[in-house]
Amino acid sequence: MKKIGITGGIGSGKSVVCRLFQVLGVPVYDSDARAKWVMSHDEALRAELQTAFGAATFDAHGQLDRPYLARLAFHDPAQLARLNALVHPHVGHDFAEWAAKQAQAGHAYVLKEAALLYESGAYRQLDHIITVFAPQPIREARVLRRDPHRTAQDVQAIIGKQLSEEEKLQRADFVVYNDDQQLLIPQVLRLNGAFVNL
Numbered sequence: 001m002k003k004i005g006i007t008g009g010i011g012s013g014k015s016v017v018c019r020l021f022q023v024l025g026v027p028v029y030d031s032d033a034r035a036k037w038v039m040s041h042d043e044a045l046r047a048e049l050q051t052a053f054g055a056a057t058f059d060a061h062g063q064l065d066r067p068y069l070a071r072l073a074f075h076d077p078a079q080l081a082r083l084n085a086l087v088h089p090h091v092g093h094d095f096a097e098w099a100a101k102q103a104q105a106g107h108a109y110v111l112k113e114a115a116l117l118y119e120s121g122a123y124r125q126l127d128h129i130i131t132v133f134a135p136q137p138i139r140e141a142r143v144l145r146r147d148p149h150r151t152a153q154d155v156q157a158i159i160g161k162q163l164s165e166e167e168k169l170q171r172a173d174f175v176v177y178n179d180d181q182q183l184l185i186p187q188v189l190r191l192n193g194a195f196v197n198l
């Protein structure tokens with residue numbers, strides 16, 4: 001079973017493209033969602049996060065305070081590096097377990113969706129990488145529509161923490177253009193046809 005990564009900057013449309021693959025029956029691992037899950041449920045990681053970022057990391061109900069962590073991490077490279085170093089290894093193990101189960105179920109390939117496949121080193125666990133590309137002004141407008149709590153500066157700060165689109169395009173094995181010019185479904189169907197025969 002092939003493990004294929006799918007990445008792209010914030011607002012590029014990774015989740016939308018993954019939903020199309022899911023419609024075709026392809027299992028998709030959502031790294032963002034799983035990162036949040038392990039940060040909330042893994043007791044050792046919770047303790048490490050609290051030590052690193054203080055009592056305010058979890059609210060009075062024990063829930064992860066994401067806006068607090070976002071303020072810390074997306075505006076301070078040292079804090080972000082610390083957060084990544086704590087969380088990414090857990091996501092890597094969680095993905096390996098998940099992928100082993102999918103292999104037993106007989107799937108030809110699975111997708112791992114993550115904003116940070118190259119930055120986190122996760123690409124090393126994968127056979128091929130797809131980059132979803134959209135120009136920055138389109139990405140910013142999409143995120144501001146999707147996340148009303150974020151300002152344009154917030155989105156630009158996050159973009160500044162991610163690898164440039166040029167580098168992602170250069171390193172990718174496959175590209176999906178989600179630039180409001182090219183149709184998505186034919187691109188996904190073409191890739192699916194290629195992946196089942198890899």
Ligand SMILES: CC(C)(COP(=O)(O)OP(=O)(O)OC[C@H]1O[C@@H](n2cnc3c(N)ncnc32)[C@H](O)[C@@H]1O)[C@@H](O)C(=O)NCCC(=O)NCCS
Binds near residue numbers: 066116158
């Ligand atoms: C800092 C946190 C709590 C902020 O949560 P919040 O709900 O505000 O934002 P959300 O998770 O939806 O992220 C918004 C977008 O920011 C980008 N982003 C997320 N984490 C990172 C990161 N570590 N570095 C750069 N960009 C990131 C992604 O494009 C993401 O979709 C959260 O992003 C987090 O826990 N990040 C660390 C884990 C991680 O690296 N996840 C990404 C893939 S494994």
Ligand SMILES: Nc1ncnc2c1ncn2[C@@H]1O[C@H](COP(=O)(O)OP(=O)(O)OP(=O)(O)O)[C@@H](O)[C@H]1O
Binds near residue numbers: 016146178
């Ligand atoms: N082709 C498109 N046409 C219209 N809206 C789109 C298109 N692609 C994505 N969107 C919208 O743009 C927003 C961002 O897309 P999506 O959440 O898939 O991005 P993402 O790459 O997963 O972002 P993030 O890194 O933040 O998780 C969503 O609200 C989505 O519905």
